[in-house]
Amino acid sequence: MSNEQMKQRASINYDENIAYLSKELGVDKSFDLIRIDLKYGGKNMAFFLVDGFAKDESLTQIQREFMAMKEEELSIDALQTLIKSKIPYVEIDTEKDLDKVVDQVLAGPAALVVEGIDEVILIDTRTYPVRGPEEPDTEQVIRGAKDGFVETLVMNVALARRRVRDRTLRNEYMMVGRRSKTDICVSYIEDIADPLVVKEVKAALKKIDTDGLPMGDKTIEEYLFGQHYNPYPLVRYTERPDVAAAHLFEGHVLIMVDGSPSVIITPTTFWHHLQHAEEYRQKPIIGIALRLVRFTAVWASIFLLPFWLLLATNQALLPEGLKYIGPNETGSVPLLGQFLIAEVGIEMLRMAAIHTPSALATALGLVAAILIGQVAIDVGLFSPEVVLYLAVAAVGSFATPSYEMSLANRLIRVVLLIATGFFHVFGYVISITLLLILLTTMRVFDTPYLWPFMPFSATSFRDVIFRSPIPLKRQRPKAIHPLDEDR
Numbered sequence: 001m002s003n004e005q006m007k008q009r010a011s012i013n014y015d016e017n018i019a020y021l022s023k024e025l026g027v028d029k030s031f032d033l034i035r036i037d038l039k040y041g042g043k044n045m046a047f048f049l050v051d052g053f054a055k056d057e058s059l060t061q062i063q064r065e066f067m068a069m070k071e072e073e074l075s076i077d078a079l080q081t082l083i084k085s086k087i088p089y090v091e092i093d094t095e096k097d098l099d100k101v102v103d104q105v106l107a108g109p110a111a112l113v114v115e116g117i118d119e120v121i122l123i124d125t126r127t128y129p130v131r132g133p134e135e136p137d138t139e140q141v142i143r144g145a146k147d148g149f150v151e152t153l154v155m156n157v158a159l160a161r162r163r164v165r166d167r168t169l170r171n172e173y174m175m176v177g178r179r180s181k182t183d184i185c186v187s188y189i190e191d192i193a194d195p196l197v198v199k200e201v202k203a204a205l206k207k208i209d210t211d212g213l214p215m216g217d218k219t220i221e222e223y224l225f226g227q228h229y230n231p232y233p234l235v236r237y238t239e240r241p242d243v244a245a246a247h248l249f250e251g252h253v254l255i256m257v258d259g260s261p262s263v264i265i266t267p268t269t270f271w272h273h274l275q276h277a278e279e280y281r282q283k284p285i286i287g288i289a290l291r292l293v294r295f296t297a298v299w300a301s302i303f304l305l306p307f308w309l310l311l312a313t314n315q316a317l318l319p320e321g322l323k324y325i326g327p328n329e330t331g332s333v334p335l336l337g338q339f340l341i342a343e344v345g346i347e348m349l350r351m352a353a354i355h356t357p358s359a360l361a362t363a364l365g366l367v368a369a370i371l372i373g374q375v376a377i378d379v380g381l382f383s384p385e386v387v388l389y390l391a392v393a394a395v396g397s398f399a400t401p402s403y404e405m406s407l408a409n410r411l412i413r414v415v416l417l418i419a420t421g422f423f424h425v426f427g428y429v430i431s432i433t434l435l436l437i438l439l440t441t442m443r444v445f446d447t448p449y450l451w452p453f454m455p456f457s458a459t460s461f462r463d464v465i466f467r468s469p470i471p472l473k474r475q476r477p478k479a480i481h482p483l484d485e486d487r
Contacts, residue, residue: 008098014044014115017098021048021113024102033105038063042071043078048101049110053126059110062087062123079117087112091124103181128152133159136239136261138403143281148239153183153258156241160187160254160263163245168192174205176220180212183258184220192251194481197267197445201253216260224266225444231411233404234444236265236272243277251482267447267480270439271464273402274298279467287467294399295465301396302409303432306416308389309335310428317425336421338386343414346394451479 010017018035022028025048027035034054036047045066047059065086073081083092091109095101101120105111108126133147133155149156157171168190176182184205188198204224213219217237225234238244239261244254247265255264265272274294279287311318311325312335318325333341376382393413400406412435419427442449452460460477462468476482 010096010098010101010113010118010120012116012118014113017113017120018046020098021101021105021111024099025105038066040066041069041074041078043074044115046113047110048105048113049125050105050108053108053128054110055125055127058089058123058125062089078114079119079121082112082114083121087121087123089123089125093122093124094119095122096120103175107181107183128154130155133241139238139240139243139277139401141276141278141281144277145240145242147241149241149244149256149261149263151259151261153185153256156256156261156263157185157187159241160244160248160256163241164189164248166191169248172202174202176205176208177210177212180214182213182216185254185256187248187254187256189248189251192249192476192482192484193253194251194445194483197253197481200445201255201266205255213257216257217255217262217264220255220257221264230438230442231408232270232439232442232449233273233402233408234266234268234442236268236402237262237404238265239263240277246280249487250476251480251484267444269444269447269451269479270449271453273405274400276401280470284467284469291465291467294401297396297399298409299396301393301400301406302413303416304396305339305389305393305413306420306428306431308385309339309417310420310424312385313421314424333381335383335386336417338382339390339417339421340414342382342386342390343410343417346390347410446481447479451477 008020022035025033025035027033027048032051034047034049034051036049038045038047040063049059065088069086073086079094083094095104096119098120101111101122104122108128109122109124110126112121112123114121128151130150130152133150135141135146136148139148147159149159161169161171166189170186170188170190172186174184174186176184186198186202186205201224205220208220208223210219210223221233221235222228227234236247238247244263244265248254252265252267255266257264274291276290276294279290279294282290308325311322377384377387397406397410400409416428416431416435419431421427423430439450440448440454448455451457452464457478459475460479463473474487476485476487478485
């Protein structure tokens, strides 16, 4: 778009305004872009709107009001008369830049062009197709709220506002994408969130220069942080409004993208991805037990298979009381090959489950368990121990609350397996050392990724490992630099 087009302003000439908007919107080329020519109070008028976004009742009511309007009412300061006393609607604005009017119409509001007025009236009568705020499948809880974020930005902001009625809660609107014009909301509590983080987030969003955001929030994450070859997630996603509200109270910044039911939480540490709302919906002692079991499952999903492979292929490392560790039947394929084949098989089953209708999911599970697993053992492809330990690791992956973290851990597990299979003790030790170096050097907006383990904070690390009673959690996480550390 040229600079001349960018500076196109509305004029007193009604026909010029109509011609420009009709051309830029492609009214004659798209059936869903509508231009309605009207005449009320002795003046020609035209509505421009997107058919699928317009509220028919609101526009009909506006036209009813116009029908009772007399010519002399628009003889003096017609613009103020219309917006203050003749258009019965709350969300109303005016705009002189016709290119901004085009962008607004494509986003949903209706534009009203009036003869003799050099401004366009914008009436936000839009309504998006929207599903109900159902509980997200990936973050279910036994007790607690059953609502979840949806694909409509305004509703998501309202779901968060319902739980955070703080007067300093800020929901700042932005638009990203030259062609998509995607609506984005940066949400934070001004009295708590680190202003430097807020500034960096908004600055990074403003720098995004692309046609559109086809993958919504995921595209935003890649533009914000880069590190495309680092498998570990630098932000946390949630579809639960209560989880989002809890992070707002801690001092985090949320990024909501229109068209996505997932909300980005930043900055986050490694441990944020291992917390689940269910732990806080039960008694503290139950929450502690759940968290410890979850941590055990996560560590097993990363380290169990490489460690067993190390011991199974190096029997000299085993003490006398653990000589039973290792395959009784090795199978036709080397152990490392068995693990890699099984890992690929589990990934194929995961992909198949995503594309399988829910009515057939049970059948898919039976095929995987009976026809593949058992038969593979019977024909000698896999040893029973490989299937056992791989199943434990797979359960640990599924028990990881963050889906992105579980995928990263799965990839790291494969890397550890290959290093251990080829280089044994040396490969196992070096690969784990490199993993720790990676995690300890990662930072998200000046927040250490492994905090409070590195740098170490005894009180905060205790709260990470053990689910503390809420009345005893008096301090907000210091790593995200909240303005008000005291809850």
